[in-house]
Amino acid sequence: MNFDAVLIPSRRERNVSAGYWRDQTINDALDACLRERPDQLALTAHRVASGEVTRFTYAELARMADRMAVGLHQLGVRAHDVVSCQLPNGWPFTLLYLACARIGAVLNPLMPIFRERELTFMLNHAESRVMVVPQTFRGFGHAAMLQGLRPELPHLQHLLVIGGTESGGTCFEAALTEPAWERDPEAARILSATRPTADDVTQLMYTSGTTGEPKGVMHTANTVSANIHAYAERLHLGADDVILMASPMAHQTGFMYGLMMPIMLGARAVLQDVWDPVLAAQVIRDEGVSFTMASTPFLADLTRVVGDGASQGEAGVPTLKTFLCAGAPIPGPLVEQARATLGAKIVSAWGMTENGAVTLIRPEDADERAVNTDGLPLPGVEIKVVDADGATVPPGETGQLWLRACSNFGGYLKRPHLNGTDADDWFDTGDQARIDAQGYLRITGRSKDVIIRGGENIPVLEVETLLYKHPAVAQAAVVGYPDARLGERACAFVVPRPGQTLSFEDMVAHFKAHKLTTQYIPERLEVLAAMPATPSGKIQKFKLRDQLQAAPTD
Template sequence: MPHMFDQHLDRNPANFAPLSPLGFLERTAEVYPDRPAIVHGELRQTWGQTYARCRQLASSLNRAGIAKNHTVAALLPNTPPMVEAHFGVPMAGAVLNAINTRLEPETIAFMLDHGEARAIIVDPEFTGTLAKALAWRKSAAPLLVLEVQDAVYGPAVQNLGGTDYDAFVAAGDAQHTWELPADEWDAIALNYTSGTTGNPKGVVYHHRGAATNAISNVLEWDMPKHAVYLWTLPMFHCNGWCFPWTVAARAGVNVCLRRVEAQAIFDAMRQHGVTHYCGAPIVHGMLVNAPDAMKAGVPAGIKAMVAGAAPPASMIEGMEKMGFDLTHVYGLTEVYGPATVCAKHGAWDDLDIGERARLNARQGVRYHLERDVRVLDPATLQPVPQDGETMGEIMFKGNIVMKGYLKNPKATDEAFAGGWFHSGDLAVQYPDGYIKIKDRSKDIIISGGENISSIEVEDVLYRHPAVLAAAVVARPDPKWGETPCAFVELKAGATLTPEDIVAHCKQHLAGFKVPRAVVFGELPKTSTGKIQKFELRKQAGSAEAIDV
């Protein structure tokens, strides 16, 4: 017989509603309809207006035959239509595929075909790219092209003969009756990983995960009502780490930014009173290294979030000098962006910069609403000792994990083997539970039977005052099998020789870890600022060795 707590206490519409970030917009528009929601050039749009436009977008999409589980792509920079797409598309029941605007047309064509896009919203700057992508498509399925006009940019690169986006939105019903997903497990977004080989994989997010990660962002940052968020992080990257939904939950302000340039960022901070922004290390480094005159008058206490690589001591120190508070987070596309945080402790403030940098360089602990993050032995799925030395693989479990890879059951099964999401990142766990990445599995350098962590060598390289960016990969060696090859980008005006780099590394590393080859030049990076190590591996084979 069922237990008393299982009798006549069923779930029903009165006591259960699916979790979805769409409710954040609805509530904010009801409570703060006249508060600013979006700033872009001369545009000032309130939350009431934004909600109405999102309902109109959903209405017009439905009238165009786009409904549940249909894909709507977006080839947009950080502009108002991209914010609106994060709500209007799922309000239509559809799935948003925000495409990296810096990809080559062939890859965009693959994504449109693989994701079976029914419509695409395109910015005037990228109409030429889309025209080429459309020519590369293999699918003959029709695609509704919605062309955005943006006075901040100017005339479109190319006229595609599509439908004007604003006219399409205006034709919709501002009182459109939209519904929450019937199941919070329904898909809300499709994001393609920038794979190093082969076609990218389509990562599918659900409404529950989007809502829980958005709220985790609020909790971790202690994000107040009406925060002013500057869009330095691309919204096509993990849906902007879920911050379009986070900002809506806090009735904040989306300060749009077409280009990530130091002058534009500092100007926006001064003009709009920015309180929060996110970015890869390259973005923060650009601000730290900007001329002092450019930083004058910037508000104190701005909160910054960094992911993609551990912040070196020079960055932390530079951010502190500007009065910025830096939070280090870690994640992957498959976990909605940030899913762990290096949660800081008050006692750390009394430590010297070197020790603070060491502690802050760790990827930290699980996000508030993530069920679990552990460093496990990939063979046994047992936790490794929390000794800060034994390496295992970072694995995730919980609501902030993707549904899986679109049309790729083999990759999905492999990623979820044993009931955990396998990140592919190798790490150690310290006695306090904090995690620190040591390497990607494929980036471990095995030299003479000894494992070398490329990140350990990179950390040393970043300590050199003339180094702006650095990456270390394995270089084939006839004697040792592999040796470290360092690629170094110097700060403006700096000059170094390979011997200088080697001498610096010898002061901090065991001999077998010192790079045997050093290459100077600008490092290849993804659109989100991550260094493309797979490109460097191609070059490493021809790099000249140094006798160390």
């Protein structure tokens, strides 16, 4: 594979001299842990369905990484080859990345919910040589699906199946984890010959697809490590922390902060393959978890479970210091309730697959900052909000968000024309935002989410925030649809809470009770059983627009 990571060379001198790019890879971090803390527990992986728990010390982690790396080499994997996986959170995921890094291969994580359409596109676009899947996960036969797709995947040489091969392919354990490949006479040469530099592409991750066809985001060790160091420093995380990751590691959140960050800090990682808030609360207590990151529904679930347990006299989660929430604004009442129930600081953040976390509040900030903002830029990140002509707008005004970051990606695979980065390395995020006088960011929506009704911009985020305040609403999204007279009108999509209903008249009365300008009230309401969403939980508004086009209003 020839990776066209064209955004790396022009930024190198500036980021190295500033100290953001340290020219260290995950290999360097793992080797340091092996020297300094070989017997320390490094990884604990919980499988919810079976109750199985697997643990690795750093010595065991390094040995298995070497074993699997040599095993991949024996399968013909070489530097710059793409190894894809569709795995839940667990030790095979972590070890597969570490093994790829040992020999310079590129890991391409794919969300377990992807099916034939997405996988065919992504595996062919990436020219993946190896695909690793579970035999089954959550009742679905991943191995059988991939076996059926193989005639459409000309680049795929090996299908490795964890937990059996009834549906074809090669047994993952027999190929990679059971043979003592690290004792092979050629092991030392294999493990040293093609170790990647910090500017080589190490991760290929596809965008979640909020706007249509996914794009392959290329990252190097320098781009991801620059972000992780700044993130950990902002949150005061270190080797003594225990980090729980129940968000998918096939998403940037789980990958960077659940897989990579613990090793870079010499800390402990605790993985959970399926979200179960009751188990998560117990895991936090049993493992002494101090930090976790997930989306708002995870926070709401954990708060409810711990609160219910407290009313029954159960222990809380006293070791949990910080819960970082990203992906959507955090409702104020939830922050207050979570703070009181969990005893943890609730931190808001915003980021992208292309950059990792870009902004987050400081632990020292007032709790209201987590409700009203998405935080301050991390070190090495600059942000600006511009108007349609590219001029920076005053504080508090909404416009297009651009950023320039040490963690900005290397480009989109095979699509450099879509990189959205100018000659001065400013990246167009595609988001609308505002920055207050203190420098705190607030995302107000995607550029395509802007609704212009009769020449007036409708503040989509404000309308959605009011909808969330209705007691019958669990999820809400507002999108525009064409109108011959006004240009656009607004439609509200809602998912009601269990046992609740919402009529159009109820919605209008709710908005009027909150004194919303009449011109901002959506002219249409659609009630759904579930929102179309990305694997990370982001609502796919383009699909909502498609629904409106398929069933136009009178």
